[in-house]
Amino acid sequence: MYSSTFIFAAKEFDTEFHRLDAIIASAARDIPGYLGETSWENPQTGLVANVYYWDSLDALQALVRHPQHIEAKARQANWLNGYQVIISEVLRTYGDGGLGALPPGLAPQEARP
Numbered sequence: 001m002y003s004s005t006f007i008f009a010a011k012e013f014d015t016e017f018h019r020l021d022a023i024i025a026s027a028a029r030d031i032p033g034y035l036g037e038t039s040w041e042n043p044q045t046g047l048v049a050n051v052y053y054w055d056s057l058d059a060l061q062a063l064v065r066h067p068q069h070i071e072a073k074a075r076q077a078n079w080l081n082g083y084q085v086i087i088s089e090v091l092r093t094y095g096d097g098g099l100g101a102l103p104p105g106l107a108p109q110e111a112r113p
Contacts, residue, residue, distance in 0.1 A: 001090040009081040023068045033059025036103030053103035
């Protein structure tokens, strides 16, 4: 499994941002290999992180090549005060089940050393 974490500092979001964001989110969910997503916000720094989970790098790259994703990336300075993307290979996930499955849709695994 792979994750792509998009961390950003927001400016003002306009109608065009919300339009593109909705298209990109829908496209991600429709890509074979999409496993789920989570979002986090740090109120102290104002940074937001959107984490998408994928079963392969090919699935992740399908989103990167999506035309509206390319458009949004070219226009990001209109809406963001900076961003960073982190692509990671997930070696394992585990927990006590109290949070449900993260990413959503995956069965929680038992703790492993």
